[in-house]
Amino acid sequence: MKKIADYRKLLNVDKSADLKTLKATYRTIMKSCHPDKFVNDEAGRIEAEEKSVEMIEAYHFLLSICPEVIEQQLPIYKETIANSAIQDFDWKGQVLEVVFLDGSKYEYFGVPRNEYIKLVNADSPGRFARRHIFFTYTYRNVLKTSEPA
Numbered sequence: 001m002k003k004i005a006d007y008r009k010l011l012n013v014d015k016s017a018d019l020k021t022l023k024a025t026y027r028t029i030m031k032s033c034h035p036d037k038f039v040n041d042e043a044g045r046i047e048a049e050e051k052s053v054e055m056i057e058a059y060h061f062l063l064s065i066c067p068e069v070i071e072q073q074l075p076i077y078k079e080t081i082a083n084s085a086i087q088d089f090d091w092k093g094q095v096l097e098v099v100f101l102d103g104s105k106y107e108y109f110g111v112p113r114n115e116y117i118k119l120v121n122a123d124s125p126g127r128f129a130r131r132h133i134f135f136t137y138t139y140r141n142v143l144k145t146s147e148p149a
Contacts, residue, residue: 004065004138005096006033007058019068026059064140065109072132073141080104081134086126096133097142108137 008014011025033052038045063069070077086101091097096111096119115132122128 002063007061010054010058011062013062017062017066019063019066022059022062022066026055029055057111061140070139076140077106077139080106081130086129087130089119089125096137098129098133103143105142108133108136108139108142109143 008017011022011029013022013025017025030052032044033048033055035045035048035052035114038048078104084100084104086098086100087101091098091111091113094110094112096108096116097105098108099105119125119128119133
């Protein structure tokens with residue numbers, strides 16, 4: 001959750017920021033820190049490149065957890081969690097990463113350690129995750145490598 005808060009602070013948006021606000025804020029920031037504005041200032045250009053990379057990362061991350069994007073991808077998400085088994089999962093610092101057999105990978109934020117331990121010890125990790133994780137925590141789609149063979 002700290003990552004989410006840090007990115008929101010970096011882009012100066014609050015928790016209720018919608019897609020339109022996020023895009024507008026990002027564009028405004030990028031106009032001021034775009035490396036092309038510093039043609040004759042090498043130090044300024046390098047600093048602008050670093051800042052723009054940071055802004056791009058924050059924007060794409062916040063975009064991936066934006067309610068409008070989540071709602072748009074909900075049918076795909078429901079299909080994955082209903083019909084694809086969990087291939088692997090890992091937990092680091094309250095972020096649970098779940099890889100599905102269909103090639104999808106999702107990150108769930110704010111998952112406490114004790115919830116992860118319950119998942120590890122569950123008779124059926126898939127059933128436990130459907131009941132306690134999949135719709136409880138903020139999540140984002142990290143990748144979908146390919147369609148299953």
